[in-house]
Amino acid sequence: xxxxxxxxxxxxxxxxxxxxxxxxxxxxxxxxxxxxxxxxxxxxxxxxxxxxxxxxxxxxxxxxxxxxxxxxxxxxxxxxxxxxxxxxxxxxxxxxxxxxxxxxxxxxxxxx
Amino acid sequence: xxxxxxxxxxxxxxxxxxxxxxxxxxxxxxxxxxxxxxxxxxxxxxxxxxxxxxxxxxxxxxxxxxxxxxxxxxxxxxxxxxxxxxxxxxxxxxxxxxxxxxxxxxxxxxxxx
Numbered sequence: 001x002x003x004x005x006x007x008x009x010x011x012x013x014x015x016x017x018x019x020x021x022x023x024x025x026x027x028x029x030x031x032x033x034x035x036x037x038x039x040x041x042x043x044x045x046x047x048x049x050x051x052x053x054x055x056x057x058x059x060x061x062x063x064x065x066x067x068x069x070x071x072x073x074x075x076x077x078x079x080x081x082x083x084x085x086x087x088x089x090x091x092x093x094x095x096x097x098x099x100x101x102x103x104x105x106x107x108x109x110x111x112x
Numbered sequence: 113x114x115x116x117x118x119x120x121x122x123x124x125x126x127x128x129x130x131x132x133x134x135x136x137x138x139x140x141x142x143x144x145x146x147x148x149x150x151x152x153x154x155x156x157x158x159x160x161x162x163x164x165x166x167x168x169x170x171x172x173x174x175x176x177x178x179x180x181x182x183x184x185x186x187x188x189x190x191x192x193x194x195x196x197x198x199x200x201x202x203x204x205x206x207x208x209x210x211x212x213x214x215x216x217x218x219x220x221x222x223x224x225x
Contacts, residue, residue, distance in 0.1 A: 006154075008152075034213075036214075041218075041219070042218055042219070043116070043202050043204075043216030043217050043218050043219050044155075044202070044214075045215075045216065046213050046214065046215075049213060088154070088155070099157065099170075100157075100214070102154045102155040102156075103154060104152060104153065104154035105154060
């Protein structure tokens with residue numbers, strides 16, 4: 001069993017839809033949770049970063065962590081064609097030179 | 113502009129021919145790392161460096177070498193490439209205290225024939 005599981009997709013939605021992307025993990029010691037966005041032929045870029053449980057909002061993006069269920073989510077409101085990319089979840093035990101464990105990524109396609 | 117620069121972007125080579133992929137960052141970051149990305153396997157760490165002259169193995173170090181002689185540069189060396197090293201490679205860096213917030217290069221697509 002992988003430490004971090006993520007549905008590869010693709011997930012196809014129409015423009016304006018609310019998108020929900022999810023990851024499950026097995027190590028209950030993870031405390032730091034990240035979402036990276038990767039456009040085709042580009043390197044990943046950090047989108048959201050949260051510590052422990054709870055929600056964090058940034059514009060159209062909301063990251064949610066449920067440590068009791070070992071489940072994290074990224075919600076995208078009013079999705080745009082420019083949101084079409086692969087979304088990678090990542091997590092670590094602690095901060096400062098700690099190993100990141102990445103999910104395999106979910107490919108999102110937003111059609112006009 | 114703050115960035116991580118990798119070269120080359122694309123590389124085709126033959127088995128056994130030594131190659132180097134360069135990585136340079138202009139953000140004065142202490143931490144640098146190399147990843148490979150393969151379909152279905154995601155990003156896997158090859159080597160990382162916490163500072164100059166300090167390097168350590170990641171999850172998949174076999175067949176790779178690195179060096180960190182200067183803070184800004186972290187080259188990846190394949191002394192005798194094999195076809196199973198065909199992959200998309202990413203260099204990344206971060207400030208010392210926040211290595212979760214990685215800055216990635218644009219990637220190097222390597223094909224070993």
